[in-house]
Amino acid sequence: MFDRRFFAEGAAIVVLAVLCASTSNIVAARERKLAPVGDYPRALEVPAKVADPAPAAAVAPATDESAISTIPEALETAATTTAAAPSTATPPQPALSTTPTTQVKLPAGVPVPPKPKKLFAPHPDVAYVEITNADAMQLWHEKAIFIDARRTDVFNQGHIAGSRSMPVWEADINDRIRAFFDEVTNQQQPIVVYCSGGNCEDSHMLADKLWGAGYENVLVYKDGFPAWQRMGGAVE
Amino acid sequence: MTNLKKILTDDWLTVRVQIALGAIFVAASLPKLLDPPSFAHMIYNYRLVPGFAINAIALVMPWLELLAGVALILGIWRRPAASIIGAMLVVFIVAISINLGRDNAVNCGCFDITSANKSHDELIAEMWWVVTRDIGMLLMVAQILWSSKLRPASREDDAVAVVD
Structure with missing residues (x-):
C-alpha cells in the first residue's frame, strides 16, 4: 500500500503545491500578497476571553x-x-447608549466650564x-x-x-x-x-x-x- | 460481514466518495487561494503555529487542498491524494480540539475566511460541528484507502473509469 510509487506521487503533489503557491504569490496583487516568512511574535499566545459586546444601538454617523x-x-x-x-486582562467596556444620560442644565448666560x-x-x-x-x-x-x-x-x-x-x-x-x-x-x-x-x-x-x-x-x-x-x- | 465489506469497497461507492471528497476540498481551497492574507489571519487565530510559519502554510495549504481534491475527482494518484487529505483532516481535528479544550473560540476558516461577527458561544458550537464533520470526512478517506488496498495494483487508477 505505502510503496515507492505512493511516496513519489505524494511528493509530486506537495512539490507542485509549493511551486503553485510561490508562483501565485509572486503574481498576486499587492493586497493579496504574503511575505513567505511571517513576523507574528505573539502567534502562540492565547488571548484572554473577550466578553461578547452588547447589542449595538444604531446612530447615524456624523460628518462634522x-x-x-x-x-x-x-x-x-x-x-x-x-x-x-x-x-491579558479585558479592560472595562463602556456601555454604549443612544440616549443622553443625565445632564445638568445651567442657567442661560452661564458659560459651561470646559472639561479638562x-x-x-x-x-x-x-x-x-x-x-x-x-x-x-x-x-x-x-x-x-x-x-x-x-x-x-x-x-x-x-x-x-x-x-x-x-x-x-x-x-x-x-x-x-x-x-x-x-x-x-x-x-x-x-x-x-x-x-x-x-x-x-x-x-x-x-x-x-x-x-x-x-x-x-x-x-x-x-x-x-x-x-x-x-x-x-x-x-x- | 462479507456483504458489508463488499458494499463498502465497491467501485460504485468508492468513485462517488472520491468525487464528493474531492469536490469538498476544491470548494474549500478557492476562497483561501483568492485571499491568502485572510487565511493567514485565520491560522494565526488558532494560536498553534509559530509566527514564522504562518504565511508559508497559508500559501501552500490551499494549493495542497486543490491539487489533492482535483486528483481525487479525476481518479489519479488517489492513494497519496486521499492520504494528504486525511493528514490535513487529522491536523484540523487536533487544532480545533485543542482550542475547544482551552475555550479559545475561533472561526474555522474551512470554507469562509471572512471574520463573521459571531459570539463566543456560537463559535464554540460551530467548532464542535466542524470536528464532527471532519471525522465524517476522515471516514470517507478511510473508505477510499481501504478499497484501494483491496484493488489490484493494475487497476489502481481506474476508479474514475467505472462512472457511467
Whole structure:
C-alpha cells in the first residue's frame, strides 16, 4: 500500500503545491500578497476571553465636528488609559447608549466650564496604551494621526475620517511603516491605531510594529471602527 | 460481514466518495487561494503555529487542498491524494480540539475566511460541528484507502473509469 510509487506521487503533489503557491504569490496583487516568512511574535499566545459586546444601538454617523456633542457621558466614565504590553486582562467596556444620560442644565448666560483635556504622554517602556471611545474622539479633534490596521478592501468600505491605511496582514506593511517613518519624524506625538474592535488584534500587532520602529506614543483604540460608528464619529 | 465489506469497497461507492471528497476540498481551497492574507489571519487565530510559519502554510495549504481534491475527482494518484487529505483532516481535528479544550473560540476558516461577527458561544458550537464533520470526512478517506488496498495494483487508477 505505502510503496515507492505512493511516496513519489505524494511528493509530486506537495512539490507542485509549493511551486503553485510561490508562483501565485509572486503574481498576486499587492493586497493579496504574503511575505513567505511571517513576523507574528505573539502567534502562540492565547488571548484572554473577550466578553461578547452588547447589542449595538444604531446612530447615524456624523460628518462634522458636532459629532462630539452626541457622545453620551457614559462613554467618558471609563476614560482611563490601560497600560498593555501585552495585555491579558479585558479592560472595562463602556456601555454604549443612544440616549443622553443625565445632564445638568445651567442657567442661560452661564458659560459651561470646559472639561479638562486628557494628556497622552509618551510611554517608551510599553508598546502601546489602550484608549477609550472618549479618548479617541478627543484625539481625533486634536488632529492626532489615526491609522487603520484592517485590510485594504475593508478600509475602502469606510474608515475614521482622515485615517491612513496600514493593513497589518498585507505583505507591504513594513514598506508602509518605513514610508510613515520618513514622513512622521516626531516619534512622541500620539498615534492612534484601530481595527474592528471585539477580538480584533490587528491594531495591537500594528502598534507593536510601530513601537519597534521607534514610536513612543502609540495608542490602541481597542473598541475600533464599529464603536466609532456607533457613537457617531466622522467616517469617510 | 462479507456483504458489508463488499458494499463498502465497491467501485460504485468508492468513485462517488472520491468525487464528493474531492469536490469538498476544491470548494474549500478557492476562497483561501483568492485571499491568502485572510487565511493567514485565520491560522494565526488558532494560536498553534509559530509566527514564522504562518504565511508559508497559508500559501501552500490551499494549493495542497486543490491539487489533492482535483486528483481525487479525476481518479489519479488517489492513494497519496486521499492520504494528504486525511493528514490535513487529522491536523484540523487536533487544532480545533485543542482550542475547544482551552475555550479559545475561533472561526474555522474551512470554507469562509471572512471574520463573521459571531459570539463566543456560537463559535464554540460551530467548532464542535466542524470536528464532527471532519471525522465524517476522515471516514470517507478511510473508505477510499481501504478499497484501494483491496484493488489490484493494475487497476489502481481506474476508479474514475467505472462512472457511467
